Amino acid sequence: MIAITGASGQLGQATLKHLLTKTEPGNIVAIVRDAQKLESFSGTGIHIRVADYNDMASLKIALTGVEKLLQISTSSIGEQAAREEWNVVTAARLQGVKHIIYTSSVKPQENHHFLSARQSLKTENDIIASGMTYTFFRNSLYLETIPQFIGSGLYDGNIQFPAGDGVVSFVSRIDIAEALSIVMTEKSHENKAYEITGAAAFSFQDIATILANEKKLPATFTDVEEAAMKEQLAELQMSTAEIDWFMTLAGSVRANEFSHVDHTLEEILQRKPTGLIDFIQSI
Template identity: 45%
Template sequence: MIAITGANGNLGKATLFFLLKAANPSDLVAVVRDPSKMNELSSSGIQIRQGDYENVSSMEEAFDGCDTIMQVSSAVYGEQADRQEKNVVNAAVNSDVKRIVYVSTLNPGKEKLFRAAVTCGATENAIADAGLQYSFFRNSMYMETIPLFVSNALADGKIYYPAGEGRISYASRIDIAEALAGELLRKRSGNEMFHITGAEAAGFDTVAALLKSEKGLDGEYTNIPDDAFAEVLLDLGMSEEEINFYISMAQSIKANEFAGVHDDLEKLLGRKRKSLKEFIREL
């Protein structure tokens, strides 16, 4: 059986839909904090189990009888994220899990600027150290996050963000979900590490230019200081930890930690991946 954590989230749910096209539903387990969030799939035949990353025994019970799991990275910040992800690995070790397909980030490691990259690096190490078989999906940014970066730009085309000339090799979350489903169903004997990116890396000036050419907006990117960005986040009611997280993300982009371009996604899909231009045209 295959278990998907974060199964009601964007990536988890999309992966489940691809799995449902190819697998027997009774072989699939959706692990969620709140099973009522899976009501739309309650008659699909998949098993819906409760599990919270904060509670190791709930995750162990959720993984019961599952030999393969997809571990969706934590949705919180800092040390809480480190602890939650370690909990999921420990639960896998203590249950029937043999193989983890882990949703990581493009450049994980404790020396990276992006705070989530520190968490992902530690989790990759924990999985490898535990002797579990693994496939790591080192994902670049999802295209679907662009509206979050540039929310005002969708109205007037003006992007204000502190990423300098940093570029991002955006990949479509739907393409990633399809590739994850394929990987979960593949019989592998060894470990794999995939660098999941788009076919090109684009700066925010390119995103602004695409908003102009594809959407007819008066696209323009302005690089703002970190402090000004932090003030905007403070006005949105974010905690200091959240603000530090988002500043670390911008600094990471500026340092081109998300700029790498690799072919792994197309190889896994066996077709071309979605382009940034197509995505922005459809926004």
């Protein structure tokens, strides 16, 4: 059987939809911590099992009989993320899972600015050390996160983000989901690390220019000071840990750590991936 953790999330649900077109529903196990979130899949014939990344016993039960696992990276941060990802890898190894497909971060490095990219590298290394076959989907930033970065800039054209002239090879989460469903149901992806990116990289100034062209907004980009950004985030009731995590992401964009462009996604999909202009037109 093929299982997906984090199946209730946006990437998980999109992957499940594609997977249902490629394999028998009885072959699919969706692992979630709240079964109600997959109510829309209840009539499809897939198996829905409940487990929490923090609960090893529940993970082991949920992974019974699973040969191939899509491990969707956790949305937690820091020590908790480390513990949760370790639990999933360990439970998979103990239950005899043969192949893990893991959603990592583009070009992860030990000295990466972005905290979650450093965690992704650690989990990749744990998976390799476990002896299981692996496929790493090293995803660049989702196009769908742009509204979170630019906030009201989407409507008033005034983008404030401390990214300097750093560029990002934004990639569509929906395209990633389709590619994951292909890799999960095909052979030839064993022990590969794929850099999953859009076909070009764009700065936040580029986003402003595209907004101006496509949405006829008086778009401007301000490379806002870090302290001012932190104040804005605190006003949104984010915790200090979340603000610090977000600032590591901004620092990473500024340092061009999400700039790598790769054509693997196009090769897997056998079509052009969704681009930034397509995305901006669609919102």
